[in-house]
Amino acid sequence: DTGVSQDPRHKITKRGQNVTFRCDPISEHNRLYWYRQTLGQGPEFLTYFQNEAQLEKSRLLSDRFSAERPKGSFSTLEIQRTEQGDSAMYLCASSLTGALGPNSPLHFGNGTRLTVT
Amino acid sequence: QKEVEQNSGPLSVPEGAIASLNCTYSDRGSQSFFWYRQYSGKSPELIMSIYSNGDKEDGRFTAQLNKASQYVSLLIRDSQPSDSATYLCAVRGSTLGRLYFGRGTQLTVWP
Numbered sequence: 001d002t003g004v005s006q007d008p009r010h011k012i013t014k015r016g017q018n019v020t021f022r023c024d025p026i027s028e029h030n031r032l033y034w035y036r037q038t039l040g041q042g043p044e045f046l047t048y049f050q051n052e053a054q055l056e057k058s059r060l061l062s063d064r065f066s067a068e069r070p071k072g073s074f075s076t077l078e079i080q081r082t083e084q085g086d087s088a089m090y091l092c093a094s095s096l097t098g099a100l101g102p103n104s105p106l107h108f109g110n111g112t113r114l115t116v117t
Numbered sequence: 118q119k120e121v122e123q124n125s126g127p128l129s130v131p132e133g134a135i136a137s138l139n140c141t142y143s144d145r146g147s148q149s150f151f152w153y154r155q156y157s158g159k160s161p162e163l164i165m166s167i168y169s170n171g172d173k174e175d176g177r178f179t180a181q182l183n184k185a186s187q188y189v190s191l192l193i194r195d196s197q198p199s200d201s202a203t204y205l206c207a208v209r210g211s212t213l214g215r216l217y218f219g220r221g222t223q224l225t226v227w228p
Contacts, residue, residue: 033215033216035218040220041220042121042205042218042219042220042221043161043205043218044218045216045217048214055214056212056214056215089160091160091161101213102209102214103168105149105151105163105166106151106163106207106216107163108153108160108162109160110159111160
């Protein structure tokens with residue numbers, strides 16, 4: 001169990017540029033979640049996958065955001081035409097719907113800190 | 118009304134005291150409840166999960182759940198300076214999908 005891995009750890013970009021983040025979940029985990037967190041706030045849900053299927057997407061998420069998990073393993077989150085308001089920590093988490101079913105806890109990666117200038 | 122509400126604090130207790138953190142939630146059908154600890158600049162770390170009414174103890178931590186009152190709490194006994202962090206309450210809603218997080222309560226334990 002190597003934990004959830006996110007890349008890059010930090011990203012600085014100029015407004016209007018596109019960025020892509022990668023998340024590798026814990027290997028046997030079938031659910032993968034993306035959250036965003038700004039200073040002083042709790043994590044805000046963006047989307048989640050079960051295997052390769054995207055099961056839920058936040059209504060707050062604009063169409064500039066897209067996420068994929070093509071083979072049910074790693075996932076990417078892309079933000080197009082970045083805005084200063086996109087500056088945040090982007091957190092990936094995974095879980096296993098095993099004995100606890102869908103009630104199992106989430107395990108977070110170290111996050112990708114995005115700064116849009 | 119937010120799905121998960123926490124006292125934002127900050128909460129300050131002396132070393133060795135009991136720290137009490139509270140959380141309420143709005144979805145009466147919620148089935149799983151979690152407490153995460155988050156150090157400044159780090160990602161959330163799971164410390165407790167609770168699924169049924171009553172108390173659950175793990176070392177110095179006790180989680181309490183009252184579904185009728187839609188209330189979850191976390192007690193930290195014999196608080197240590199290393200417990201100084203933000204504590205996030207998280208609730209999985211009745212759709213069994215996303216976790217909803219509160220804003221977190223910032224705890225400071227002073228020596």
